[in-house]
Amino acid sequence: MKKHNFYAGPSILPEYTIKNTADAVLNFAGTGLSVMEVSHRGKEFVAVMDEAQALFKELLNIPDNYEVLFLGGGASTQFCMVPYNLMKKKAAYLNTGAWAAKAQKEAGFFGEVVEVASSKDANYNYIPKGYEIPADADYFHITTNNTIYGTEIKEDLDVNVPLVADMSSDIFSRPIDVSKYAVIYGGAQKNLAPAGVTFVIVKKDILGQTGRAIPTMLDYRTHADKGSMFNTPPVLPVFAALQTLKWLKEQGGIAAMQKKNEEKAAVLYDEIDRNKLFKGTARKEDRSLMNICFVMNEEYAELEKEFLDFATERGMIGIKGHRSVGGFRASTYNALPLESVKALVETMQEFEKKH
């Protein structure tokens, strides 16, 4: 039976990435050695790192005064690296979910934190608007896509202070204007690579202004100065990331990817809105194109477990919603084919007929 991988992350990767990585685990770049057992200073891996950074910049049209870094430690480590590197006295945060709140909490170790707005009271089912950012904030932090709640900031905000964004779960899903951001970061395990590598896009001239002594590995300058090779990078995850970047380019780039993502999301949201058994959990205008959350309509609440089993039997994987929202979540990352979304929709329709 065909499996449809709707995991929220780590999550589906292109077959191109999987196949090329499997090949490289056995024989990397014709070396006769595994990509897992070659020096990161050897010319073959240096070429991988260089190409991955170049393609990352090309696909996102990143200006020259930014560096692309591939680090370890996950986005959670960036939650403290951002204030370590950027916060003098005060930082502003938009609280749009559990991960946004975790990021915000870490800033508290370094200075004053202003929560400009929060949707926590509505279980984070929307993106707050119309807030004011203190003009003296050193930066404003947002989480563009909220994986758990299925909400997304789908445009590049215009704000009055340096903008920092956690794009763990929507990087490469739509074109972005990088010049509007000071830092963009994320775990790679959604749209890019297997878990184990974290991307950071950092505007160089914003660094070194806090007067704070920063331990070497936590200082963005360390990595920016060494082309992300200060210490041994996560070699295999970076290799896999390069494969996904090549695939993205071959697919027509980010604008083409956005079109496909919009199409996939429309097919699924339309069914959620049409099907009498289900309803979406996020406000329509803030619906995520990456994580589509839905629950049973009240009058069918008792069918939740039955639908999960019904869908699982039909090859749907990872559609159980996060416990803080309940119901279901279909993650429709770049690598998920429209075919999988259609299979889920058919499953929902079959289930509706049954009831």
Place this chain on the structure above:
Amino acid sequence: MKKHNFYAGPSILPEYTIKNTADAVLNFAGTGLSVMEVSHRGKEFVAVMDEAQALFKELLNIPDNYEVLFLGGGASTQFCMVPYNLMKKKAAYLNTGAWAAKAQKEAGFFGEVVEVASSKDANYNYIPKGYEIPADADYFHITTNNTIYGTEIKEDLDVNVPLVADMSSDIFSRPIDVSKYAVIYGGAQKNLAPAGVTFVIVKKDILGQTGRAIPTMLDYRTHADKGSMFNTPPVLPVFAALQTLKWLKEQGGIAAMQKKNEEKAAVLYDEIDRNKLFKGTARKEDRSLMNICFVMNEEYAELEKEFLDFATERGMIGIKGHRSVGGFRASTYNALPLESVKALVETMQEFEKKH
């Protein structure tokens, strides 16, 4: 031609690890999905993480009051996590090489650092002995194996303060008495796994004593409390680590591995000492069993490049010495077969006959 992988790190891994990882990249644990695209909260990966921690503890005979963590960021990140978590006012360091010095430098961000001894004046070609550790030091930090210089502390030291060891390049090469250490850490990319995962063995009751506020991801307690699953771990590197741990057990465990390592090192050091063209760089009593450094004897200095080419033509990979020592370095990690050492020795003998 058979390749002999003498890279210093990332470095040779067992064929068992490579084959099983390649298989899992295509189909992990019968899921029909790649190990790169499954949830780390799924039962299949949770089982991998649990087994990896259990086997790690079993092979090193780790007491119950220690946790084994698999983190990101490399040993270099541990250089600051150690003082962040353990240093109240003062820490003692043994300066045995470039990496030891880097670890020592990071401690300076957190308090007073006492360098108890250094072999820097002799280009780190020996391990200092007979030093005194201040009784009021919060811990004493050592680097057990110095990859660049080919020296090694081959026994568990008895010291008067908590002992912290970077064992990046000799973990699992010999049995150790973990109870003598407060923390043991290392990058996994020598004897364990591909780059991208860092192991930390930490004695739980030493934590939480500094009074310092520690950002969440830098606090060992965060990871110890969550079985190393606070955030998404580096899934594939942990999977690969488990394969190596299984292989180690199947090989007879660490004591059997030590015997093989001693045999391999003896074969190569004997040839270095016998062959008129070469000489070892480390003091004999401190010679590493993992990284064997040698240079041309003075009267044959001009043959260095010729020997490198001669050996490369015969399938020797990664034997160029680090620029700060020069000459040659053959890394003889656990996964390197005796056959490869013998091939190198034959190459040295052939080259001697030629001259």
